[in-house]
Amino acid sequence: MQVKVFANLREICGGVTVEVKPDGDRVMDVLDKMCEMFPELHEEIYTEEKTLKPFVHVYINGRNIVHDQDLETHVKESDQFALFPPVAGG
Structure with a gap:
């Protein structure tokens, strides 16, 4: 699987x-x-409790996993997987 x-x-x-x-x-x-x-x-990306840190986002096919099953969301080889760290700025 390719992860961006x-x-x-x-x-x-x-x-x-x-x-x-x-x-x-x-x-x-x-x-x-x-x-x-x-x-x-x-x-x-992870807290000590092994949850995603605040403002770390994972998108599968353009959809944030928090709107699906979070870390339990199922993925396929063909899915577009994107990982975004917290970003500061303004």
Whole structure:
């Protein structure tokens, strides 16, 4: 599955698109595999309770996962997966 990453996550992941082969078919499986591949990513996106940090957003096919099943949202290889970190500015 291809995951598009934005802002400072591009530096952590080494580019705009990351090829991920998750061990399951949920958003959390994709993110867990990414954290395995890029350990620094974990502290950028997860709280200590392993929920997404405030203002970290995951979109599947343009739809925010909070409007679906959050981290339990199922994904397919063909889905467009986008990961956005908190962004400051104005």
